Amino acid sequence: MDRIRFAAVSRNYFNMPLWVADHCGLFADEGLDVDVELYEPIDEVTQRLEDGRVDLAFGVTEHVILDREAGGHTVIVGGNVNKLPFSFIAGKDIRSFDDLRGRTVGVSSRKAGSSSLVMKLLAAHGLEYPRDYAIEEVGPILARWEKLQSGQIDAGLQGAPLNYIAIDEGYPTLAEPRDEFPDFQFTSLHVDSRWAEENADLMARFMRAFVRAHRRFFADRDAMVTIAKEETRIAEKYAIAAWEEYTAAEIFPTDGDVSSAGVQALIDISALIRALPDRQGRLADDYIDRTYLHVALAETACE
Numbered sequence: 001m002d003r004i005r006f007a008a009v010s011r012n013y014f015n016m017p018l019w020v021a022d023h024c025g026l027f028a029d030e031g032l033d034v035d036v037e038l039y040e041p042i043d044e045v046t047q048r049l050e051d052g053r054v055d056l057a058f059g060v061t062e063h064v065i066l067d068r069e070a071g072g073h074t075v076i077v078g079g080n081v082n083k084l085p086f087s088f089i090a091g092k093d094i095r096s097f098d099d100l101r102g103r104t105v106g107v108s109s110r111k112a113g114s115s116s117l118v119m120k121l122l123a124a125h126g127l128e129y130p131r132d133y134a135i136e137e138v139g140p141i142l143a144r145w146e147k148l149q150s151g152q153i154d155a156g157l158q159g160a161p162l163n164y165i166a167i168d169e170g171y172p173t174l175a176e177p178r179d180e181f182p183d184f185q186f187t188s189l190h191v192d193s194r195w196a197e198e199n200a201d202l203m204a205r206f207m208r209a210f211v212r213a214h215r216r217f218f219a220d221r222d223a224m225v226t227i228a229k230e231e232t233r234i235a236e237k238y239a240i241a242a243w244e245e246y247t248a249a250e251i252f253p254t255d256g257d258v259s260s261a262g263v264q265a266l267i268d269i270s271a272l273i274r275a276l277p278d279r280q281g282r283l284a285d286d287y288i289d290r291t292y293l294h295v296a297l298a299e300t301a302c303e
Contacts, residue, residue, distance in 0.1 A: 001033040004033070004055050006018065006035065012232065014187055015036070017214055017252065018034070020216050020227060021210065023227050031205065042108045058189060073194050075193045080187040080189055082250070083186075084184050084251075085245065086158060087167070087176055088156075088157055088158075089155065090154060091171065095172060097125035100127060100132070101132050101133065102132070104136050105133055107136070107157075110272075114186060145158060161241055184266060185258060185265070191203070214256045225240055225243060257290070258290075260284040
């Protein structure tokens with residue numbers, strides 16, 4: 001078995017394609033031992049990919065664009081969370097956006113595109129940062145949920161299935177961001193282009209398993225519910241609800257591809273990207289290499 005080191009963010013539903021490939025033997029079928037390392041700080045995933053401590057990652061899409069513009073070598077080679085799976089959940093004492101004046105909104109990182117999205121969402125309801133509210137970096141959705149419950153933050157994006165759990169526990173949802181931003185690439189599959197070129201066979205085998213995992217996710221609800229319950233420790237009804245939302249809205253891609261429209265929406269919304277001087281890339285596809293995915297799709301087309 002050949003080892004691949006893979007970094008991802010936290011133990012949340014975003015990682016289902018990896019768990020599917022593992023539980024269903026898809027990595028093993030390709031002779032791969034994929035060692036998945038989970039990190040709470042979202043920036044840690046990107047740092048480990050950039051300095052070579054891991055080989056592939058599910059990371060914040062914005063980080064690839066910022067790295068490439070700084071002369072780096074990371075590239076997007078596949079999709080992950082291609083559409084927003086979030087609700088904007090507030091504390092139990094908050095009933096409207098206006099109630100957030102003087103309050104604190106939790107975000108994963110100021111270097112994540114979702115931070116710009118939150119600011120744009122609140123601006124549409126008359127709230128400007130930093131005039132009307134504070135922003136605190138608190139990490140990914142599991143950490144945001146804990147801090148919302150403890151009162152350390154007053155609102156934040158909560159992803160499926162944690163948004164369902166929050167609503168059932170009486171926390172109000174102020175908005176469904178996907179209604180306002182139907183295309184938005186939140187996370188994607190990243191690799192250092194130099195490592196990929198030097199390890200073309202490993203990449204080919206990984207990408208075949210990656211494509212098969214996405215097909216399996218959409219085809220087998222019961223197996224996906226079982227895997228989600230085991231890996232994320234959520235109740236069955238929430239595992240079912242998450243699978244139904246992810247498949248109906250195609251939050252995960254059916255074929256493992258990244259969304260060019262979603263990456264372009266990120267570029268257009270991100271304050272950090274728009275602030276870059278003399279940006280070399282202008283279009284989403286300037287940061288995407290679909291070579292490995294297209295080969296994998298062709299090789300698995302008749303399965």
